[in-house]
Amino acid sequence: MEDKRQRARVQGGWAGPVHTRIPSRAASGVSSTSNAISSTAQSQARREKQIPSERQFVFKAPEEVVRKVPEPIIIEKEGQHEISTLPSGISRVRLIPGFIDSKEADWIFEQLLQEVHWTQRTHSKQDLSYEEPRLTAWYGELPYTYSRLTLKPNPNWHSLLIMLKDRIEEITKRTFNSLLCNLYRNEKDSVDWHSDDEPALGRNPVIASLSFGATRMFEMRKKPLPEENEDYTYVQRVRVPLDHGTLLMMEGATQEDWQHRVPKDYHSRGARINLTFRTMYPDPEAM
Template identity: 50%
Template sequence: MNSKQKRSRVQGGWAAPTNVRSDRDKTKPAPVPNWIGKNIDQQPTEKKFVYEEVPEVFREKPADKTIEKAGVYDISTDPSGLSRIRLFPNFIEQKEADSLYETLFHELPWRQRTDVKKDGEKFLQPRLTAWYGDHPYSYSGLTHEARTDWHPALNQIKDLIEGSTGLRFNSMLGNLYRDGHDSLAWHSDDEKSLGPNPTIASVSFGDTRTFQMRKKPPPSENGDYTYMQHIDVLLTHGSLLIMEGSTQDDWQHRIPREYHDRSGRINLTFRVILPE
C-alpha cells in the first residue's frame, strides 16, 4: 500500500461525504449535506400533537331475560301501552298432556302450507299447520278457510282455558314442529282480523322449545333490533302462555330452529277472529 492509500484508509475517506470530513475549518458553519434538499432555509412548520378525548358512545341494551316460572310478567309499558304475558308451566298435568299430544298429532288435519314473502317469493313453511274457526284467517299471503267441525280434544282444551281464565275464543291455529329443524319466523299476531290488543292463549305439548320475544325498535332505528330487549320463554309440555295488552303492537316473537335434537311439539294458539 502506497502512502496515499494508507492515508485514505486511516481517514475513511471513501466512506464519509466530503463535507463532513473532520478536517474542515471549524470556525465556519458546517456545510449543508447535499442529501437534505433544497428547502433547508425554510422554517419547519411546527406540528403539535393535541390529544382530544373522543366521547365514548355507549348504548345500553336492556338485559335479556329468560322466563320459565309461573307468573304474570309486565314486559313493557311503551310505546303503545302495557304488554303483559302470563305463564302457567303445568297448566295441563303430564299424563293428560301425553294423551292429548297423541290425539292431536294423529287426528288433526295437519298440512304443510306455502308462505308468500313481501317480494313475492314462495316457500314451504318449515312446520305443519291446522286451523279451526268460524271465519277464514289470512297471513303471509296464505288463507286458512273457515272450519267449524272442532275436534273434541280441541273443545276440551278450549273449555279448560276459558274456564280457568274467563276469556273466550272462537278460533285456533295449530303448529306442529316435527323436530328441532322446524321453526316459525319473527312476527307479531297483528292482523286486522284479530282486532286491537288481541289476547292470545298458547298451549304447548311435546318437546320444550324456546319462544323468543324481541321488542320492536322505534322508527329512528330503521328496523335495527341490536339494542332491543330479548326475552326467552321456555314452553314446556302442558304449559299455557297468555299474551295480552300491547304485546302484539310492541313485540315480535318466533320459535327458532334448534341445532340439537328435539322431538315433536304441538302448539295451539286460541284467538278471537273478527270477520274480514
C-alpha cells in the same frame, strides 16, 4: 540602520486606523455557557409570546358512546310478567307451567298428532315459493290471513280441542272462537319473527298458547322505535322455555310492541304441538 527606520515609517503610513480590540467573554469574566442559556431563554420567551402553549394543541379523541346489547330476560316462573310499558299500553305475558299435568298431556299429544288434519302450506314471495317449516291446521268460523296466505274457515272442531278451549276460558276468563294449530315435527321446524297483529284480531288481542311435546324456546323481541330504522340490535329480548303442558298468555299491547318466534333448536329432540287460541272479528273496523 537609517534605511530600516525609514522603511518602518513608510510601512506605518500605509497602515489603517487602529481599532480597539473587544475583550473576549473569558477575559470579561462572563461565562459563555451562561450567555448561551440566557440567549436561549430569551428566544423561547419571544416564541411563547407568538406561539400558544403546546398543551393547547393536544388532540383528544371524542368519547365514544358505548351501547351494550341488553341481556335477554328469561321467564320461567309462574305468574304474570309485565315486559314493557309504552304509550300503546302495557305488554304482559302470563305463564302457567303444568296447566295440563304430564300424563294427560302425553295422551292429548298422541291424540292430536294422529287425528288433526295437518297440512304444510306454501308461501310465495318475490316470485319464489317455499314451504312453511312446520305443519298447521286452522279452526274457526272465519278465514285467517297472515303473510299473504289465507286459511279457509273450518268450523268442525275436534272434540278434544273444544275441551281444551273450554278449560282455558274457564281459568283465564277470556273467550276464543278460533284456533291455529302448529306441529313442529323436529328440531328443524320453526316459525320466524312475527306479531299476531292482523286487523281481524282486533286491537290488543289476547293469544292463549298451549304446548305439548318437546320443550322449545319461545323468543320475543321489542319492536325498535321509529328513529332506530328497524334496527333490532339493541332491543330488549325475552325468552320463555315452553314445556309439555304449559300455557302462555300474551295480553295488552304485546302484539303491537313485540315480535315473537320459535327458532330452530338442534338441542331439542322430538315433535312439539302448539295450540294458539284467539278471537277473530268479522268487521275489525267496528272494534
